[in-house]
Amino acid sequence: MSxxxxxxxxxxxxxxxxxxxxxxxxxxxxxxxxxxxxLPDAFITFKINGEKHTVDLKDxxxxxxxxxxxxxxxxxxGLRDRIAAIGxxxxxxxxxxxESVLIDNDVIAGxxxxxxxxxxxNPAHLLGIRAAMKVFGSLPNVAVFxxxxxxxxxxxxxxxxxxRELYRKYGLRRYGAHxxxxxxxxxxxxxxxxxxxxxxxxxxxxxxxxASIAAVANGQCQDTSMGLTPLEGLVMGTRSGDIxxxxxxxxxxxxxxxxxxxxxxxxxxxxxxxISELSNDCRTIEEEAAKGHExxxxxxxxxxxxxxxxxxxxxxxxxxxxxxxxxxxxxxxSNLIRSKVMGYLGFLGLKEDAKANEAARFGNxxxxxxxxxxxxxxxxxxxxxxxxxxxxxxxxxx
Numbered sequence: 001m002s003x004x005x006x007x008x009x010x011x012x013x014x015x016x017x018x019x020x021x022x023x024x025x026x027x028x029x030x031x032x033x034x035x036x037x038x039l040p041d042a043f044i045t046f047k048i049n050g051e052k053h054t055v056d057l058k059d060x061x062x063x064x065x066x067x068x069x070x071x072x073x074x075x076x077x078g079l080r081d082r083i084a085a086i087g088x089x090x091x092x093x094x095x096x097x098x099e100s101v102l103i104d105n106d107v108i109a110g111x112x113x114x115x116x117x118x119x120x121x122n123p124a125h126l127l128g129i130r131a132a133m134k135v136f137g138s139l140p141n142v143a144v145f146x147x148x149x150x151x152x153x154x155x156x157x158x159x160x161x162x163x164r165e166l167y168r169k170y171g172l173r174r175y176g177a178h179x180x181x182x183x184x185x186x187x188x189x190x191x192x193x194x195x196x197x198x199x200x201x202x203x204x205x206x207x208x209x210x211a212s213i214a215a216v217a218n219g220q221c222q223d224t225s226m227g228l229t230p231l232e233g234l235v236m237g238t239r240s241g242d243i244x245x246x247x248x249x250x251x252x253x254x255x256x257x258x259x260x261x262x263x264x265x266x267x268x269x270x271x272x273x274x275i276s277e278l279s280n281d282c283r284t285i286e287e288e289a290a291k292g293h294e295x296x297x298x299x300x301x302x303x304x305x306x307x308x309x310x311x312x313x314x315x316x317x318x319x320x321x322x323x324x325x326x327x328x329x330x331x332x333x334s335n336l337i338r339s340k341v342m343g344y345l346g347f348l349g350l351k352e353d354a355k356a357n358e359a360a361r362f363g364n365x366x367x368x369x370x371x372x373x374x375x376x377x378x379x380x381x382x383x384x385x386x387x388x389x390x391x392x393x394x395x396x397x398x
Contacts, residue, residue, distance in 0.1 A: 004084035004398050005029065006389040007136075009067075011088075011128030013120060014038045016066045019385050020079060023393040026386050030079065034066035044069050048077060063124075067131040085140045086132050087392030089180065089384070090125045092118035093145035094171060100148065100391040103129060103141040111143065117175065117228070142392040149179030152220040157317060160227075174232070176224035178206045178328075182214050184387040185327045185380050192365055192380060193323065201318040203311050205341075206382065207331035209237035209280060213310045215317035223317035225310055231267055234310060235303045237280035240270035242306075275299040282330045282337070304337055308344035315348075321375050324350070326368075327382040333361050338368060342377055349374040 010017040016034035021027065034044040034057070042061030045054045055073075057065045074080040088103070094114040101107055108129065115122045125143075132141055150158075158174040159167065166172040185204055190197035202216040211234040214224040225233030225241075235241045243266065251257045257265070273280040276299035278288055289296035315321040324345070326338055335357045342352045351370035360366035360379040369377035 004393075005079065005082045006392050006398075007070075007083050007086045007132075008385045008388045008392070009086060009088050009128050009132060011063060011124045013124045016044070016063055016128060018070055020074070020083065021385060021389045023389045023398065026383065026389075028385070030073065030077065032066075032070055032073070034063075034069075037062055037066055042066075046070075046073050048073075062131075063127040064131040064134060067128070067135045071135050083136070083139065084398050085142065085392045085396035086136060087142045087144055087388040088125060088129050088132070089146070089388060090143045091121035091146045091177065092175060093143070093147050094175065095151070097143070097145050098148050098151035100142055100144040100388075100395060102395050103133075103143050107143055117171065140392075140396040142388075142395050144180055144388045144391050146177045146179045147175045149183045150176035150214070150221045150224050153223055157223040172228060174224075174227040176212065176214070176221070177210070177226045177230050178212050178214075178224075179221070180384045180387050181206050181327065181382045182216065182221065182224075184384060185325060185382050186216050186219065188365075189323060189325050189378060189380050192378065193376065201315075201320045201322045202325055203314045203318060203321050203323070204325040204327065205307060205311070205331055206328040207234075207307070207326065207334075207337070208328040210239070211236045211241075211307075211328065211330070213307070213314055215314040217318040222319075223314060225314075235275075235306050236271045237282075238268050238271045238273045240266045240274070272299045272303060275302055282334055286334065286336055300337065300340065304340035305344060307337075308341045311341065311345060312348075321348070324369075324375055324377045326377070326379045332363070332379055332381050335361060335368075338377070338379070342369070345375075350377060352377070 006021050006023050008019045014037045018032040019028050020030040030048045032044055032046045036042045042057040043054050044057055044066050045052055055069050090111055092114045094117050096110045111122055111126055182204055186197055190200055197219040205213045210230055212226045215222040231239050233241050248262050251262050272285055276285050276295040278296055279285055285296045285299050289300055330337055338357055339352055342350050351373045353368055353370045356366055357368040360368050363381050365380050367378050
C-alpha cells in the first residue's frame with residue numbers, strides 16, 4: 001500500500017462526494033457524501049472499513065464545513081498525513097482545457113470563464129476547490145475536466161448548424177461530458193481485449209441516470225452525443241435527450257410555460273421518468289415492465305431503440321466498429337438493455353451470448369457477444385475516481 005494517497009472530490013451545488021484512494025492499487029480507503037450543504041440540516045456521511053456514520057454540519061453548513069469535517073475524519077483514522085494531493089472533478093473546461101491541469105489562480109479564472117457552459121456545476125466545483133485549498137493548505141490540487149477528452153472532436157462534429165457568429169461570440173458548440181469515464185474505459189477496453197487502443201474502433205455507451213455515447217478511433221474521441229449541455233443525445237433517467245427545439249415555442253403557446261419551466265421539464269421530468277410515469281431508476285422500471293406495466297415497457301424500448309440508433313451513427317464517426325462497450329450503472333448491470341440494443345443491431349452481424357450477458361453484471365467485465373460476431377460487445381466497469389487519482393498523482397509528481 002502506498003504511503004501517498006489521493007483525495008478525490010466531486011462537488012455539486014449542495015453536495016460533496018469524496019474518496020481517498022491508493023493510486024497504486026485503486027483501493028478506496030474512505031469515502032464520504034456531504035448533503036444539504038446550503039441548508040441548516042446539512043450533514044456528511046463517512047464510510048470506512050465497511051461501516052458508515054454521519055456528522056452534523058449545522059455549525060458550518062457549506063462546502064468548507066464539509067471539507068473540515070473530512071479533515072477531522074482523516075485525522076481520526078491516521079490518514080491525514082498520507083494525503084499527498086487532491087483531484088477535483090470539473091464538468092466544463094470549454095475549449096480552454098484539453099487535459100487535466102494543476103490548479104493555480106489562472107486555472108481558477110479559466111474555470112470561472114466556463115461557468116456559462118456549466119452554470120449549475122462549475123460554481124460548485126470552485127467552492128470545493130477553494131475549500132480544499134483553505135483546509136489542506138499547500139497540498140497540490142488538480143482539475144480533471146469532463147469535457148477534456150472530447151476536445152479531439154473534429155470541427156464538423158462539434159459545430160452546430162447555426163450562425164457561426166454565435167460560436168465566435170459565445171462558444172456555442174458541442175462539448176460533451178463523461179470524458180473522464182470514456183478515457184478510463186477506452187484504455188481498459190484495449191487492455192481487456194489485448195489490443196492497442198489506437199487499433200480499436202470503439203463505440204462506448206456510458207449509461208446511467210445521465211447517459212451518453214462516444215466514438216473513439218486512434219485512441220481519441222471523434223464524436224459524442226451530449227452537446228452544449230448534458231441534455232442532448234440519448235434518453236436518460238430524467239432528461240429527454242434529442243428533441244425538436246420547437247417544443248419550446250409549442251409548449252409556450254399551448255401550455256403557457258416559460259423557458260425556465262420547459263428547461264426544467266426536459267431536464268428533470270422527462271426521459272425514463274416521463275415515459276414510464278413511474279421512476280427514473282432503470283431497475284424499478286425493469287421490475288414493473290416484467291409485471292406488464294405498459295409505460296415501463298415503452299420506456300425501456302425507447303431507451304434501447306434510441307441507443308441502438310446512436311451506436312449505428314457513432315460507427316460513422318469511428319470509421320467502423322470493432323468493439324461496442326457498455327459502462328456506467330445501467331450499462332454495467334442491465335443485461336436486458338444490452339440484449340435489446342444488440343437485438344436492434346443484428347444487421348451489423350452482432351449476436352448476443354445470453355449466458356455471458358447475464359454473467360457480466362455487478363462489476364464483472366466480460367465479452368457478451370457470441371463467438372464469431374464481427375463486432376465484439378463488451379462490458380467494462382468504469383472508475384472515474386481512479387482516473388482522477390491517476391491524473392492527480394502524475395501532475396503532482398508522485
